[in-house]
Amino acid sequence: MIKALCEGKEHTLKYRWKYSADNIDWEELSELYKLAPLGDKEPNKLETAFSNSLFKCFVFEGSKLVAVGRALADGTDCSYICDVAVLPEYQSEGLGKAIVSKLVELSDGHKKIILYSYPGKENFYKKLGFKRMSTAMAIFENQDQAVEWGLVSEV
Template sequence: MEIFLRFDLENIDWKSVCEIFEKAPLGTRDPVKLMIASENSAVVCFAWDSNRIIGFGRALSDGVTCAAIYDLCLLPEYQSKGIGRLIMNGILEKLQNQNVILYAVPGKQGFYEKLGFKTMLTAMGSFIDMEKMKQMNYISKD
């Protein structure tokens, strides 16, 4: 393995990135929408093994105090090898001491706790598909 990170959008095969989401498994993404979301993000991070994209993450930010990390994903065969931590640390370094929030996939909270994240007591959300978010256990079912 020759793992390295890139923080630019040059020559990205967005279909390959979407395949990472499916294999992770984190659902499906539309390549064009993911590209636009990434172009509008403050930080994008791609993990590569030689010439293959194996992981991805991005963050939104006001550039001063607040940021949110989205879409951290990694191919299954690369999980549990420290690469997710490498991506997260790369993103956090670029955010330069801002307050950071994120969605944790249900069951994966421990990964983020090891990086210093804590469960929020007052977070709330309004979602386009509230039922889907309930089914995926991102929000309470009451």
């Protein structure tokens, strides 16, 4: 259970948290990313990505998957938090913050915890203790699209 603020009133929301990829409906997860909206992610590729991630959080209301996140980590040096998504009707209830906070907690002991976000979300992550990096670089499968979306700039 997590406590959250909804329309200025504190209440308790009951969710089931799962930290393994066992018995995940990858089609449902793919649909969650479309609705979030965080793009088209193929179910088989999601299964590979989450299976190869040291830490993962799946959040359910009943049997419905409503939020998710993962951290690709090596167990000592670096943990990379990514793919945090919440269904639109569950956003602004504190689930995204709770997932990122849990992934940071699970990543404790790593020398660095890294994430990247879509432009405009920086303040959300700043409130959770993240600082802007000045030296990060990236190569995307679709570089032109990454530039268009403001994820990277021409160096």
